[in-house]
Amino acid sequence: MVNGCCWRHEETIVEQRELEQWFFRITNYADELLRDLEKLDGWPEKVRTMQRNWIDRSDGALVDFAVVPKDEDRRGPRYSPVILNLTETMLEPSPDEQKIAVFTTRIDTIFGATSLQLAPEHPLVAQFSEEHPDLKKKVRELLEEQKVAKEKGDLAILAKEGVATGRFATNPFTQEAIPIWVANYVLMDYGTGAVMSVPAHDERDFEFAKKFNLELKIVILPRRSNEGDQDNAEPLLPYTQEDSLLINSGPYTGLGCEEAQTQMVAFAEKQGFGKASTTFRLKDWGVSRQRYWGTPIPMIYCDKDGLVPVPEDQLPVLLPDSIAITQEGGSPLSRVPEFAQVKCPKCGGMARRETDTMDTFVDSSWYFYRYTDPKNTRAPFDTDTVAYWFPIDQYIGGVEHAILHLIYSRFWTKMMRDLGLVKNAEPVERLFTQGMVIKNGAKMSKSKGNVVSPDDMIASYGADATRMYALFAAPPDRDLDWQEDGVAGISRFLSRVYRFAMQAMPRVIAGRSQSLPPTLNPLERQLMRKLHQTLRRLTQEFDGRWHFNTCIAAIMELVNELTADEKTIASGGVADSVLYAITRNLVLMLQAFAPYLSAELWQQMAEDTPLLRAAWPTFDEALAAEHVLEVPVQINGKLRTVVSVPAGSDGELLRATAEHDPKIQAALAGKEIVKVVLLPGKLVNFVVR
């Protein structure tokens, strides 16, 4: 939607209509969806936080406020109706006892409640305003404001407006009658659509009360932090800290907030006007869509039998093939009689099929289960087959799915588990969210169209270079600002690998049948060390962070060493068997990044096993180990030189070597050594005065 119009048809105004819709009761799973996030330690913390905020559990209480019957005008002198000119005719007798349930997380502040605020859509509002056109008109305005702001997404900055209904309700704790208002900041779809307003201790109520001159009652005070502090220093209002003490609260005065909450809920429960309650921000999942492309909702409306589910042996309901897509609006399926008209499965009489289709998020919630058993014609999948494969070890997707898709599919899994269809409680063990590709500030996505196309790059440099370049540009969990510069370097690198390997090829092939020399010459040892360091690096990275950019850098370092000694290698400075080991492993490592080149080289090497079946090479810690270590030497934490010591030598040797270094001797001359930080193999730091 753009400016209240369709984003594709800028002249088409988007309007809201009341529709009867199908919902999935995901709220039944809200608590479990929230709790199980704790177990998903293979998921990024970011995603778990986003889901937590989306579900947003609030623990509080429901409290009933009894509506004062119309004829009992118990308005005290403090309360005067605002805005409305109340007339005598409004005070007519009304026999029915009515209650307004309120959800609050701060029942401890209830002695400070000075009004009730209802959402404009609250059912009682319609009743209260029935015979009062002025009130009715004002409520309509409030509702309209709220709706517009909601659509624009700036509800939070909507100026608070409201109107008194002229009616009152009794605070069950104080027995005081407080006025009932309608306010545009109260939402019908959260909690009960009614709140108790405690202006002294709630930001929003405070703002509203200031604007309409409603009474403020302070009922909590900060705890004294020091003995000498004044006891009831008045806090800056609104004061919302929960680590506080109650005042002006009858029998609860003097209690801490938390203790008061417990006791007050217990009292409300005992008296039957309230109870502990938990509310979630998560709403039920509306799945009805009035469009053709979607899974039909398998329900049938029969005049005699009412709502009848399509029997299992008639599932799935298939979409009709012949359909005319008109511009008429409404569900196109409802205009296909052979689809919409159906016999009632119960009585066999004429009935009407539901023509709404389901949200496509429904499909994406479980498609991966079908993958485990794609040829099953009796059921979507077999439970035991799914049990073998699930949960998914590793799932990769964009952060943009952190909330909707990934909550829906978690819900779907739990729902199927409760139906006995699957045995796992969570669909995905480990989740990896790759960053987005950004081009000049615009993000790439399906809905916005692909801003960047790799086609040109593939045409000029090939698929290997393009793929490898994308992996080299940044680690995959980070957003990537797409630039074309740099792919040339990758292309050059791949050419270098090819040239080197092809030149070495005859000897590589010869080396396969030879065993490694019993002792390696210095160059052989150096190259084998680099090879095994590279293998170690990649093995660890594949198993851990997936920072493929550094993997590629490591392979480049290896190749740089190889090509630096290319001439020596070519003239036989390295045994054929060593050359074979290096080339073979190089190709195996490169396979992940440049599969086509690797396949080509593998074929040239005439290996027996297909490349894709070849095992990932193991690295040899002993071969990877450095024998001489370069250790930095600092004076007062500043680098002064680097000394070489044999690997495994102790701190004393390191210290002696460092002290004998001419630069260090010069720097230490005439100074007093206060302390020496010695980390064998790592660092020396002389602290001097």
Added chain:
RNA sequence: GCCCGGAUGGCGAAAUCGGCAGACGCAGCGGACUUAAAAUCCGCAGGGAGCAAUCCCAUGGGGGUUCAAGUCCCCCUCCGGGCACCA
């Protein structure tokens, strides 16, 4: 407003546990090869001072902890993302 990320050379980035900041590339500069160019190869390359050895400064800004901070702690700025009168 709240909750997450992020900020490092001209550019993409690296530094995985507090221990040599800038690996590996791109772009650039100098050289070799060439009639010439392309390709390739060799070298230089954070900033500043100095003939030089060398020294100083430097990871968005300010403070702190530490022998030692891109990394830990506190405050702030900017950028990106998510949520937002949620009672």
